[in-house]
Amino acid sequence: MSGTRERDARADGAAGAGVPAEQALLLGELKAYEGRAAAEAGQGKDPVNEPMIRHWCEALGDTNPAYTGPEAIAPPTMLQAWTMGGLSGHSARSAAYEELFALLDGAGFTSVVATDCEQEYLRPLRPGDAITFDAVIESVSGQKTTKLGTGHFVTTRMDVQSNGEPAGTHRFRILKYAPARREPKPEQKQKQKSKGQRPRPVINRDNAGFWAGVDRHQLLIQRCTACRTLRFPWLPGCNACGSDQWDTVEASGEGTVYSYVVMHHPPFPAFDPPYAVGLVELAEGVRMISNVVGVAPDEVRIGMPVRAEFRQVDAELVLPVFRPTTAVSDALSGAGRTADVGSATEAGGVA
Amino acid sequence: MKDPRPGDVLPPLEIPVTRTLIVAGALASRDYQDVHHDAELAKEKGSPDIFMNILTTNGLVGRYVTDHFGPAAVLRNVKIRLGAPNYPGDTMVLTGAVAEVEGATARIDVVGTNGIGKHVTGTVTVSLPEGADA
Numbered sequence: 001m002s003g004t005r006e007r008d009a010r011a012d013g014a015a016g017a018g019v020p021a022e023q024a025l026l027l028g029e030l031k032a033y034e035g036r037a038a039a040e041a042g043q044g045k046d047p048v049n050e051p052m053i054r055h056w057c058e059a060l061g062d063t064n065p066a067y068t069g070p071e072a073i074a075p076p077t078m079l080q081a082w083t084m085g086g087l088s089g090h091s092a093r094s095a096a097y098e099e100l101f102a103l104l105d106g107a108g109f110t111s112v113v114a115t116d117c118e119q120e121y122l123r124p125l126r127p128g129d130a131i132t133f134d135a136v137i138e139s140v141s142g143q144k145t146t147k148l149g150t151g152h153f154v155t156t157r158m159d160v161q162s163n164g165e166p167a168g169t170h171r172f173r174i175l176k177y178a179p180a181r182r183e184p185k186p187e188q189k190q191k192q193k194s195k196g197q198r199p200r201p202v203i204n205r206d207n208a209g210f211w212a213g214v215d216r217h218q219l220l221i222q223r224c225t226a227c228r229t230l231r232f233p234w235l236p237g238c239n240a241c242g243s244d245q246w247d248t249v250e251a252s253g254e255g256t257v258y259s260y261v262v263m264h265h266p267p268f269p270a271f272d273p274p275y276a277v278g279l280v281e282l283a284e285g286v287r288m289i290s291n292v293v294g295v296a297p298d299e300v301r302i303g304m305p306v307r308a309e310f311r312q313v314d315a316e317l318v319l320p321v322f323r324p325t326t327a328v329s330d331a332l333s334g335a336g337r338t339a340d341v342g343s344a345t346e347a348g349g350v351a
Numbered sequence: 352m353k354d355p356r357p358g359d360v361l362p363p364l365e366i367p368v369t370r371t372l373i374v375a376g377a378l379a380s381r382d383y384q385d386v387h388h389d390a391e392l393a394k395e396k397g398s399p400d401i402f403m404n405i406l407t408t409n410g411l412v413g414r415y416v417t418d419h420f421g422p423a424a425v426l427r428n429v430k431i432r433l434g435a436p437n438y439p440g441d442t443m444v445l446t447g448a449v450a451e452v453e454g455a456t457a458r459i460d461v462v463g464t465n466g467i468g469k470h471v472t473g474t475v476t477v478s479l480p481e482g483a484d485a
Binding site for chain 1: 375
């Protein structure tokens, strides 16, 4: 649709330097309406009357006694209400005003919102007063971008008479605009993005060999070539002798639960609490952290024999996890050390 | 009531913004724009719900000032600018302070704040008959 393209072109122009030709052309057309009548010889559909005053006061909770009784005046702020067309429309609306709105609609600025109202009250209005009015288009702004969208402000001034005498003026500003597209709220975006993605391990040159092994379904332990000490997790140097020379041995995968915690809270995306995080002592003597699976979290016990297996978590990620090797009830008697959050967290791992 | 002096603060007025107030205010002001009574059409136009029309806000600002100064006070001028819309379920708190006094005429600055921000900022000019103690 050419209408859409024109609107986009104008919006782009507003952000950059200069005003595109199309936009300038439209503004020229809009400006031509300044000073022209918006309404001519308008007549209030009803004279000022008690029922409408009462409905207004009820709606707004206004209990001012000045608005009731034989000496009642109308609430001054009702000034515009007496000039409204209602469901049957504005018969007094000028052709110029209709054209201006059609021009704005045609340019894509189809929505309308009132932004400013300035009223001056010259005399009180009383039941029975006949209302007449005239209005002029005071100004049409250049294209403005607001939170609601991009559009033009149109300001009109209306002079209101009661029984032919000036009763008040009413300056009104509206924004005719193209609604801005509504972005999803940040928390909704967050929800969509985080669904199901298990955190990635941080792989660097010091531990890349371990993760390469996991991809091949091998559990590799570092071994110092100087003093033969095994170490895990992977580090650049030996804790025992300081040597930076090392090779690897493949773990058998056998181990026992040295300690564990059961995570209930807080929940993290891709994790489904409660779940058990074990500190597993491998048969070779080093310890590592991972999930203990294939057993209810509250049935994991210290001393429980486990074996490593490799779980394809998603298309890109394989993780080593541990599964009990004996019937759960057999392990219950082996409970010795107290489960300790500290021991599990300080080691850092893949859980 | 004592003569107002610049700096005098008006007690706040809490307006629960109910769906009923929005619709009743729109109809009492003969404003049948769908965004003030039809939630579905309001959403089609990019608004999360119906919202209060400017005439109702204008009336509430006037009421706030005459509630305070009494029935003898005469509104001369009400000038308002709208900001954050008044949606159903919100509460608008009107606050005001006397900005200027000249003879028997006072200019009051009014702000209406809702849960989103400033719904309305405005000034009201009101005449107070001499010696009209409430």
